Amino acid sequence: MAEMVMDQAQRPGGLDRAEQGLLGAPVPRWEGAAKVTGAAPYAYEQSPPGTVYVAIVPAAIGRGQVTGVDAGGAEALPGVLAVIHDDPRMPAGEGNSRAKPQPNTGRVYHYGQAVAMVVAEDGEVARAAARLVQVRYEETPGRFDVEKQAPIREHGLGFLPAIDKGDLDAAMAAAEVTLDETYTTPVHFPAALEPHATTAWWEDGQLTVRTSNQIAGAARKTIATALGIEASRVRVLAPFVGGGFGGKTGVGPEAVYAAIAAERVGRPAKVVLSRRQTAYVAHHRSHTTQRIRLAAGRDGRLSGIGHESVAAQNEIGEFLEPVPFGTLPLYAGENRRFRTDLVRVDLPATGAVRAPGEAVGTFGVECAMDELAHRLGIDPIELRRRNEPEVDPTNGKPFTTRRLLDCYTQGATRFGWERRDATPGSVRDGEWLIGMGMAAALRGNFTVEAQARVRLEVGGRAVIETDMTDIGTGTYTILAQVAGDMLGLPMTAIDVRLGDSDFPASAGSGGSFGAGSSAAAVALACEDVLAELALRMNAAPEDLRLKGGQVSAGGRSAALADLVRDKAVEGHGRMAPGKVSRATSQASHGAQFAEVAVNAVTGEIRVRRMLGVFDIGRVLNRRTAQNQAVGGMVWGLAYALSEDGVVDTRDGRFVNPDFGEYHVAVNADVPQIECEFIEEVDDAANPVGAKGVGELGISGAGAAVANAIFNATGVRVRDFPVTLDKLLAGLPPL
């Protein structure tokens, strides 16, 4: 076992000596052929023979108690095997990676909550029968309107405690210029294209669950807890996950349902949520109300900054959107206040969706900075430069790598920022009003423990095994690149096995910590392998040179396969956070730019181009990293313009829980988007020096679009998304 605890900045030597030329290179995805041919198996596919179908019966009320279930009609349908509603292990409410499954008490916490299931021979019958299950309720009035609930200040929810440093009120009173504005963001659905799905089967008391989940190891524990069995009796498989975006970090009730169904009928069972069910049974991102206060001098220097918000959670949820998380280290200013208050509602659970905190928090702080720049007559980039802190202004810790200023400079040049006219509404192209906007991007970086195994097999191929998942993030590819580089093997000589909870435990995919942590664990496992190879070469590990399947040291050379002979070489790696992780302030950074055209007659908004320049530490694969960063920028675009989950405040239903009405970006919404990296290896982040990518692209992207709309039209919309009805009244005369 090769181990690195991040007590100080460090890097495995084998990584620096690597000669294969894979790391960082834009190599195509390792699993690409499987994906483009449809051969890659997702959770609901390639089911074992005899698999039965489970359909969920959703609650038809927003709050209350189940008083009885009449399953007779459903049971009478040919093909129905069981209707299950009274099993105490059936969870009520949602799973979250940290939440304990709620026992089944018949309590209804929200509309659409799973309250029963039908098990049938085929999917059509199961779905039809689910509609025949008669559930009786005792209904109680629900809290469905977030605006009408009184915020709770002392709630203990979430990982981010309230921060009050200095005296913001006094700073506001004394400042030459102040800004005090409130911004709101709506409910956002993660809406991964693959709906949540699980296939479960029992063999000799052992449960195997193939599920669409971001974190296989945590899922194993949660499922075991829910079923009241030892974790060692559960195996979770998630080799391919059709997108997660936070919505698959926890174990949904449907996964436990599948296990219970399989046990009850003695056959493998599978379940998939319908598109609309995903909105209710999986968590969403809370709406937020964000009050931003900025106290500044006429030179733009901040003396105070406040980011105080309200976000929602239901009665049993334990998560709270950490709205100001990205604001904490962003700008200087002595007096600082950050808090998020809670409103309790009777709606589906809120939870972590791509960049919890920053994705919506940047709408507040980055639009506010744009407004302040406008009021002061200072360029928005210059205003940000003047407030760039030396150390983390909230906790005083030193930054590890922070290239934010370089991102601004490089981005401004590349985007042609100097061509921007600072007077809103002054640039026209026919009937279109043209504007440019920018915003800072910041996403906190986490160091999370991870392990991996690398085995050089007889014949000279390498096999990587970890319970890490690839949810579209490029994990298969980057892990193969790390091992290939360090062991001197081409991509084609490497097998990557992921998403199996029997493999060494990783951090899973979430919080953008997956790539750095799992790549580090693989790099360390390779160090372990190299140590054994050095022994066999009778050389020091530092003297080994590995390339193209050949090892050389001290003038001698051997094929890797010959060195392995008939004895495979297995290495284990483990990386864990340590002193330097706690003593420093770490984040990925970037600068976002957008150019929009707003139709002067109709108010229609088109994004013409976007550019992101990002500081993500070491770039592990330029192509997959760019793709992910651009994908995040597209999310920002859609958050700015169209994504808007609407609650019917009469009964707690969602008005638009599907792709027909909840508008994610489609191809025609998206221009060609450019993305660049400023690469500085961050040796304090983890042993491969990579910081998070997946959530950085969304941070600030939407604010850049909103700021561009202001520059185009002179209309400042603070209630997101910015739709044409909110612009029309304020558009300049034709």
Add this chain to the structure above:
Amino acid sequence: MHFTINGQAYDADLDIRTSLLDLCREHLGLTGSKKGCDHGQCGACTMLVNGRRINSCLTLAVMHQDDEIVTIEGLGTPENLHPMQDAFVRHDGYQCGYCTPGQICSAVGMLDEVKKGWPSHVSGDLTSAALSDEEISERMSGNICRCSAYPNIVDAISEVAGLTPAEREVAGA
């Protein structure tokens, strides 16, 4: 019931409510076509029926007994990729891969529609449709990619279509 899929004959004993998509995924082991919504809203289930792209979740299997059906499995295999599949790999026109079979089938069907001269919403001239990035984006907007690999998807398709950089930039209207 009898079906011809990817040139192969299949027999299946079906509930008549079974969609063409579920026929393939749940009865014939052809799980390459994906289900993202089951409502014609996402395009993940796109197949080619008699050469035309359709949302296979919106049509009943029983209606297609005499049709030529091509799914992603019929376009290419991992060892022998169709040019569109190969372009998606090289341009990284995906992330999670769940929309990808639908995108690829849709792109193949779409290029054929352009060849036949069918205009789109953004076509400047309704009688002679010329392909451009804008046309590709418009015509591919029935295929949602939540990972949002859209720029790379457009790159891949425009390469297969053989567009020059100048042709790619032509605006329609």
